[in-house]
Amino acid sequence: MPIAPKPHSALLIVGHGSTGNPDSSAPCFEHADAIRRRGLFAEVHCCFWKEEPSLREAFYMIDSGEVYVVPDFISEGYFTQDVIPRELQLTGPSTIIRGKTFHYCLPVGSHPSMTRLILRRAREVAPDADPAQTTLIITGHGTHLNRNSAQAIRDQVSRIAASGAGYAAVLDAYMEEPPFIAGWDLMAPTPQVIVVPFFIADGLHSYQDIPVLLGIEKEPGAAASQRDIFRHNPHHLRDKLLYYSSAIGTERLLADVILDQVADFDRMHKSALT
């Protein structure tokens, strides 16, 4: 959905970041650049839990009086519900902090338009695969620590199944809880399989752990920025043709999902005020 320009507002994208490699925050910066180029906001900034600028330092980068905060996270959870509100001192959907009004939007991963991104990614990675002969598997971490992310994946699976995209099967699978991604070939009823990791950035999981579980790699390799694992599609493995995509959060159109969350915020919270 197109968003009206907000020349007096700032956009603050909040990511996790990493002290180990730049891959975790790279998509965040790319989405920020893409949105900045469109000139919709007076300022666009990123901040991180594990990288600079920190969530608290970000306050000092912002000149505008109104700030939209969009978490670049895959689902609601500990970070979006505890860490970000505490660090930014947010107490509700809109909070005034030292003269600036902060609007707290929902995380990108929970927006319905993520479905469009997954379908686009699947088509990009396997342009010649006939959906009727193809299983689409969306994979995430799993385990009780990430219960919300598994739910976000299940929501996407239902939406894609109902979308008329035509895949023979649409399934969810996890690294650490059943159904296990390691059994991808057994759960897929078709000769072709597309696996899309539902992560916000390419990191240890999408570059190292999942390729091993899928059988593409024998042992974990180097970090994302040093490799090109996604260039070797398709993989002939276990009598099937496997297409493996990079993390969904690296998709260029995620910038649109960030804007969708801002538009949704306005619709849900601002229309009540006018």
Add this chain to the structure above:
Amino acid sequence: MGELEFQTNVSNHFCIVTHWQDAGRVNEPGFGGLERHDGPSAARDLACRTEDGQYRFNKGQTNLQRGWMMVLESGEDLRQALDQFYPAGVGVFLAHRNDTLEVENLRDKLQRQSGMYRLADKISDAGAQQLIRKICGPNHACARRILWQIDAHTPLDDSEASRFSGIPAPLAENEAIPLLCREACNFFVEECRKAAQEEMLDLNHPNTRASDRAGLRGL
């Protein structure tokens, strides 16, 4: 600012940014062989890696790569570039100058850690003071001036790190924007966690707090 030098009025450009040790090359023919970048977009890549490809997650480290120049045509572009080289550095400096900066003492920062980093707050005050001498300051490749204390009642011990101005280049205070450390960085937090673990595992460690020692004995 930090390891950067800004030059205005060179060849009619608004501003040319380089590593301060490369500043002279801008006036040589062919810009002294510096790789030219127009606009601020290369700033993140330049700031992310050292010359030999190491990830610089602490942007205050004094290992910014050399051999490049950035040509900027507006104040807005300059601010954007600086926010990539030294995230929030300009804003934090301005707020500090206007007396509106909220500095975060070490204990506040450590108490807000999650997961395995919760242990970091177990570090003793003496252990934290030692870490500052071991990690911070230009002798340990950090160009920031520390503004925080251990807690509201415990200032930092006097050391090269606690005395540092935040200006790594040989410039007077009124000629440079200092890099300021308003909260301990994640590297420091990580080192606090390691040191706390060592203190706790070693009952006889001189830095182990009496209360923790009693607790550990009771285990």
